[in-house]
Amino acid sequence: MPSPRPVRAGSARSSSVSGVGGGNSGGRYEFMSLTRTPPLSPSPPSHLLQRQGSDPTTARLRASESPNRRRRGSASSNASTSSTGGVQQLPEEDCMHLNPSIISVALSSLLAVDLWLSKRLGVCACEESSWGSARPIMKLVEISGHGIPWIIGAAYCMYKSDSAAGQEVMLNLLMALVLDLVLVTIVKALVRRRRPAHNRMDMFATFSVDRYSFPSGHATRAAMCARFLLAHLVLAAPLRVLVMLWAVFVGLSRVLLGRHNVTDVAFGFFMGYCQYNLVEVLWLSPATLYSMMGQLE
Numbered sequence: 001m002p003s004p005r006p007v008r009a010g011s012a013r014s015s016s017v018s019g020v021g022g023g024n025s026g027g028r029y030e031f032m033s034l035t036r037t038p039p040l041s042p043s044p045p046s047h048l049l050q051r052q053g054s055d056p057t058t059a060r061l062r063a064s065e066s067p068n069r070r071r072r073g074s075a076s077s078n079a080s081t082s083s084t085g086g087v088q089q090l091p092e093e094d095c096m097h098l099n100p101s102i103i104s105v106a107l108s109s110l111l112a113v114d115l116w117l118s119k120r121l122g123v124c125a126c127e128e129s130s131w132g133s134a135r136p137i138m139k140l141v142e143i144s145g146h147g148i149p150w151i152i153g154a155a156y157c158m159y160k161s162d163s164a165a166g167q168e169v170m171l172n173l174l175m176a177l178v179l180d181l182v183l184v185t186i187v188k189a190l191v192r193r194r195r196p197a198h199n200r201m202d203m204f205a206t207f208s209v210d211r212y213s214f215p216s217g218h219a220t221r222a223a224m225c226a227r228f229l230l231a232h233l234v235l236a237a238p239l240r241v242l243v244m245l246w247a248v249f250v251g252l253s254r255v256l257l258g259r260h261n262v263t264d265v266a267f268g269f270f271m272g273y274c275q276y277n278l279v280e281v282l283w284l285s286p287a288t289l290y291s292m293m294g295q296l297e
């Protein structure tokens with residue numbers, strides 16, 4: 001935690017650090033890391049003042065930089081001070097470090113809200129949680145969106161279907177489910193976001209990549225399958241509403257069970273929605289299938 005320290009009016013900074021939360025020159029406070037030895041002189045070297053900045057965010061950002069980067073930054077700052085004979089000008093690169101962009105601040109705020117909200121909503125994360133008694137129902141919803149029942153179900157319907165159109169639809173549903181597994185695995189492996197700390201890893205049939213939470217595979221599958229069923233099955237209106245409610249409930253149950261953060265599920269829904277468009281583009285017609293099989297022979 002940085003500690004505020006009054007700075008003498010005489011040690012004013014140059015205007016090159018404006019916009020970094022630097023206050024006025026009289027009676028303002030500087031933040032100094034407790035892990036650093038304070039300078040002996042009452043007026044610290046100007047390059048130190050400039051680099052640490054009066055903004056605690058900046059101090060934190062700098063503390064998290066790699067040692068190499070810090071060393072490089074410090075060298076360039078020294079150089080800039082000495083080469084301008086006291087007039088301090090930061091290199092372009094350093095100005096960007098000192099000014100966290102609006103996007104990164106917005107992202108950090110979104111992630112902070114996400115973590116806070118997800119923790120509050122994880123009311124079925126264990127039996128002792130406030131809604132712990134609803135956990136078995138949530139786990140049933142979880143199974144209803146799992147890949148294994150969907151793959152087995154689609155294969156069974158394809159086998160049992162006595163019309164070519166029915167077989168075609170079920171074959172494409174199977175292809176969509178496999179595509180979903182592949183895409184979610186790739187994104188999870190790339191992003192590697194850990195599941196929430198309050199999650200209990202007691203899920204049925206998972207891959208090793210399922211220790212990661214972004215995006216929610218259940219949410220992608222629910223969104224994609226719901227779109228698929230609504231587009232290719234002739235369903236009465238109440239059933240269509242039920243399909244949509246099921247998809248929403250699968251996503252919600254991921255957060256209530258503490259399996260995911262809200263953003264994992266939100267992105268999962270978006271990704272599943274887009275995946276359906278891809279399935280439409282890649283649609284396997286019987287003709288395509290026969291020609292593919294012919295090429296294999």
Ligand SMILES: CC(C)=CCC/C(C)=C/CC/C(C)=C/COP(=O)(O)O
Binds near residue numbers: 181204
């Ligand atoms: C036939 C075959 C290889 C099926 C694999 C199905 C399988 C194990 C899918 C994993 C489903 C799963 C646990 C996804 C994780 O979902 P999240 O919502 O927790 O990301």
